[in-house]
Amino acid sequence: MTELDVKNLLQKLPPLREEIGKVIVGQQQVLDEVLVALLAGGHALLEGVPGLAKTLLVRTLASATDLPFRRIQFTPDLMPTDILGTEVLEEDHGTGHRSFKFNEGPIFASLVLADEINRTPPKTQAALLEAMQEGHVTYAGQEHALPKPFFLLATQNPIEQSGTYPLPEAQLDRFLLYIRIGYPSEQEELAVLNDTTGSARAEVRPVLGGEDIRQLQQLVRQVSLSPDLLDFVNRLVRATRPATSTVKFIQEYGRWGAGPRAGQALILCAKARALLQGRFAATMDDIRTLAAPVLRHRVLLNFNAEAENLTPDHAVEELLKAVSMTAAKLP
Known part of the structure; x- marks a missing residue:
């Protein structure tokens, strides 16, 4: 990577913040920590009470980075195969030959939102461990590589609320950052009310692509x-x-x-x-x-x-x- 390439990459970071700022009011520290996790090549857990724009932040980041994005809504009846994928039996109508084909689950995206991860039991939570640590999924003895970059952002409500399953320590340790989101300031909340109750909608344009992010992740290690x-x-x-x-x-x-x-x-x-x-x-x-x-x-x-x-x-x-x-x- 030449010095000019590095300069061009770094020049894209301020516009990335600006694009996300069109939708997300305030929360600068939270945004900084999310971007740190992305550039460091890890995953992040966002915790906050409902209504603090956790999901909106991830969706906006997906729009600003132009990455393939999937959202997984975690519920008490969600199964591991609903996340990872499953094999289906297919028949070749020409030869009559039957074979199993792996159908990829929603985990196969560059940016994955695991929404309310503590609403699902530990068995399903644990299905993410291999994907987060190794960057691939194993099904029926076969490894299936995940896209690169692969960035998982999970959200959760505080565990003291009813109907939640606290994440085990082994799962928590796979998250690079544990980010807490607090209530906005009075002025920020006033701006949110003004911006979200009218007819105008902010348009977020993509600033970074997958290759840009991969190069930035490599550059981080050279700091x-x-x-x-x-x-x-x-x-x-x-x-x-x-x-x-x-x-x-x-x-x-x-x-x-x-x-x-x-x-x-x-x-x-x-x-x-x-x-x-x-x-x-x-x-x-x-x-x-x-x-x-x-x-x-x-x-x-x-x-x-x-x-x-x-x-x-x-x-x-x-x-x-x-x-x-x-x-x-x-x-």
Whole structure:
């Protein structure tokens, strides 16, 4: 890739934000985190109460990236074959020969929306594991490759609501980022009411294609990260583990810590954020900004923490303080 190619690619990122902004009001941090996950080559889980435009955000992203898009509405009676596909018996009318043919399910798209993923039982949730991790689906002993790029965005309502099935830890760990969507500000909500109750409709034009995204994902890995920051990420992730952590909060409230995949995710996301901002070197600010969405679903707290209304986000805050202090003492 030449320097001119790189420049042309990066020039497409601001218009991408603008196109999505025609429909999505505010939520800049959420949008940034979704784009980070896309460029880093991972998947994202969006959590928020109903009515916060989670589905609309994904649909708008599909329009702005010109990627093949499928939506899967997760329900309690959804089966794994409804997602992955199934084999059907076909007959050649000329020869009378019969054979099985694999009919691809809705997972075979570049951008997949798994809507309300926690509305379906664990058996069906687990059907996504291989696709998310390996980029292919195995059916009847045969591997079927998924398109590239392959980006899965799942939405869920808070698990304390009735009729939901919390995602298991193994499933959560496959998501690069766990993104929480809050209520809009007063001015943003006023703008939403104004924009969505009239006759005008925003038209979103495609800015990036599949090949552009593949090239950007390769470019992300070329963004530099200093040895000091690499060491910081390593110590931050290791400090999440109660058995060996020196962080008081984790010793008292931690139940389970993050694995090496968390460090990989944080580094890739920091590099992706740097590239989104036109930089070719990740900084401590990139790491601090993305620590919560990377770690909040990989750090499990005990019952004492729950009794005191402490969350994984509190744990991340304490970890960043403690590890930063340790780093400051190093020569």
